[in-house]
Amino acid sequence: MSAVVEVKGLTKRYGDTTVLNAIDFTLKEGKIYGLLGRNGAGKTTIMHMLAAQLFPTKGTVKVFGENPYENKRVLDRICFIKESQRYPETFKVSDVLGVAETLFPNWDRRYAENLLEQFDLPRNRPVKKLSRGMTSSVGIIVGLASRAPLTIFDEPYLGLDAVARSMFYELLLEDYANHPRTVILSTHLIDEVSQLLEHVIVIDKGEILFDEEADTLRDKGYTVAGPAGKVNSFVGDKEVVSSSALGGFSTATVIGVSAGEKEEAEKLGLDIVPVSLQELIVHLTGKRKRQTEGGFGA
Numbered sequence: 001m002s003a004v005v006e007v008k009g010l011t012k013r014y015g016d017t018t019v020l021n022a023i024d025f026t027l028k029e030g031k032i033y034g035l036l037g038r039n040g041a042g043k044t045t046i047m048h049m050l051a052a053q054l055f056p057t058k059g060t061v062k063v064f065g066e067n068p069y070e071n072k073r074v075l076d077r078i079c080f081i082k083e084s085q086r087y088p089e090t091f092k093v094s095d096v097l098g099v100a101e102t103l104f105p106n107w108d109r110r111y112a113e114n115l116l117e118q119f120d121l122p123r124n125r126p127v128k129k130l131s132r133g134m135t136s137s138v139g140i141i142v143g144l145a146s147r148a149p150l151t152i153f154d155e156p157y158l159g160l161d162a163v164a165r166s167m168f169y170e171l172l173l174e175d176y177a178n179h180p181r182t183v184i185l186s187t188h189l190i191d192e193v194s195q196l197l198e199h200v201i202v203i204d205k206g207e208i209l210f211d212e213e214a215d216t217l218r219d220k221g222y223t224v225a226g227p228a229g230k231v232n233s234f235v236g237d238k239e240v241v242s243s244s245a246l247g248g249f250s251t252a253t254v255i256g257v258s259a260g261e262k263e264e265a266e267k268l269g270l271d272i273v274p275v276s277l278q279e280l281i282v283h284l285t286g287k288r289k290r291q292t293e294g295g296f297g298a
């Protein structure tokens, strides 16, 4: 698999505030990436730089092996759908699709029309008369039908209800299977997208906290439950995220459990289940905050 994105020493400063601090990462062809992190972590800043909509202060960004700035060869292959996407005042839904068709060489008109029906969007309605969720659906349709080799969705579903969101996930997986490309999905609804993601990059305060295969991250944390004595002896000096006890029964969520230790827990008769990606990220980014503040972090 070749690299679609190569970022080295990427730094963004506004005055004396450092928003991204010399980060490095590589994105490969044909994968779905989750770019995750708390509010203000720097995710949108990264995506803007990949799409050549913002200049780095320092460092390099290469997309499809080239500098993306004012580079039509590269920009033709990127579709960036933003949360707050705005469209010209007079545009109807059909105008948005018409313009998208001229922008994206891989645009599939029949697929776009099909998506319009699935999302129940009136093609002749002015975009400014659409509800918030319907406007998000327009962005999702453009992102999917663009079939851009690098498709970036930055919180694409403001106002979209749970049914439409789950339709988006299914459509994305289905179309991605038929037309593999590199997808970056940035969202706070981590549990909802968790099964979609193949690789996860977690940004925290302008730095990369994790850059790992989703399966590796999913294996990092476990919740064990059973008789208190057995749980305590299993937990030992492992890092505990949370714990509770009731009578002689206790539950503990721990980080860093090896395959052998998991087997050991099972032999002890303890219930052991993986922690959700969201829980794990909440813990890891929360812990770092406490450490930075000199609090009680491990």
Ligand SMILES: Nc1ncnc2c1ncn2[C@@H]1O[C@H](COP(=O)(O)OP(=O)(O)OP(=O)(O)O)[C@@H](O)[C@H]1O
Residues within 6 Å of the ligand: 014, 019, 037, 038, 039, 040, 041, 042, 043, 044, 045, 046
């Ligand atoms: N033009 C700007 N001037 C000054 N600071 C900025 C500017 N644009 C972004 N920032 C700051 O950069 C930091 C990162 O912002 P960014 O939008 O990349 O975060 P994010 O991870 O996408 O957050 P969210 O999840 O809330 O969308 C924030 O602290 C933000 O206030």
